[in-house]
Amino acid sequence: MSDVRCSARPSDLYAAAAETAELASALRAALAALDGSAELVLLSARGFWSALAWRDPLWSLVDAVDDLSLFVAAVGRAFERAGDGTATHVVTTGAAAIDGWLQASAWLPADHLHAAREGEWGTAVFGTRCASWPDAGYLGTGFVVGPDGRRYPLVAPWVTRGGVVYQADDGVLPGRPNVLDLDGRDPGWTTLYERTGIERWRAAPDLAERTLIGIGATAAGAPMGSTEADVQTVTIVPGRAPVLGASPGAGAPSAVSPPAYEPDRPEYPPPNAPDVAYPRGQDSLVANGAALAPLFIDGLGGAVFADLGSHDAYDIAFQQNVDGRVRAVYRRVFVGTDAGGDPVLQSVYVTGPERNDQVAITYAPR
């Protein structure tokens, strides 16, 4: 395959990916309707537990359509990158280059979570220091293996300000207190590499999970439920609370902020390169989020979120301290609905490989 020439117009692939995602959404809605009817029959005839055990064999179709949409979008992105950002013109290149870009973009944090061995997490987070604070700290249980192959402990920072516990700042100006460094108690962090995107965090929920979600149990994860009309775009700005829509609104970059981070192209060398290296030296994106250009999860992301249940937007930052420690701050954003049915975004830190290894985020206001 390495010598094969190939070509495509990225914008065509994006359009097809969006259309396929809409198809997945429509198919999901149709199957949900069938499920609802089938479950009602089972519930009436065989009882609650029989209905709870019901699994529709057709749901694999939805996953397959979803996967096709993601595949086409990923190939489109690969062609766009191979064509130096050209989306509207036909890009011609070697298949090996497209494969490299596909592999580079295939890394998803949810696929690389690991539990910690006894004492491993604390040692990785705090080093040899005996650090403890009554009003701040880190929560976590596991590790994520980054695209560079290193193990990073997953941390969920928290601080108490005025009697209120916060897990993140909704924007931080340079020199101001920052939850991520525990308001100065644990300074010296620099972001090595940061990535945002969408990911599937679980298979489509079965009735048992949907029932648990419905009664508010936490075992099934954060509740979600937007429709496509609710969600067109989710914008994740590192260091800021996520927003629905294409602008972070009140969080417009400050005039005193440092320049926006623009990763080199490629963000990191494609896999199988012997010396994988991240762009280094920029300030912490997470800490200086107010300074950054918004990273949009648009188009395909909105459509994927619209049919809910299995996807989230994520933002993961791999950081290194001046004392050599490393860590990962992995944020997931779910689309849910409030009591009035309006879409809301819910953020959690992922702290380990298990579904309940999550810490809900309360953002400190600017």
Add this chain to the structure above:
Amino acid sequence: MYFHAVSVSPLPRGALVALGLTADRLAVQLPQFADWLHHAAAVATADWVGPHRDEFDRRVRLLTAALLSARATVAAVGSTADDLVHASP
């Protein structure tokens, strides 16, 4: 596939009617979904050449077959539900 063991208990007529209607509607929709998929594929493949296109075509073929195959399953569900409705007192 769906209700082979359900008939051991009396079935609620209203729920069966609803199931039959839903299944019939989905049976009509599935070929439309297959057409929709082909339209999306046509958008993608206008200028797409290479092994990734081949993989895409393969997936589209499989999905099309699966959608059309599912239609028979869903139609059978609708038919079974209709039969049970008519058989109920």
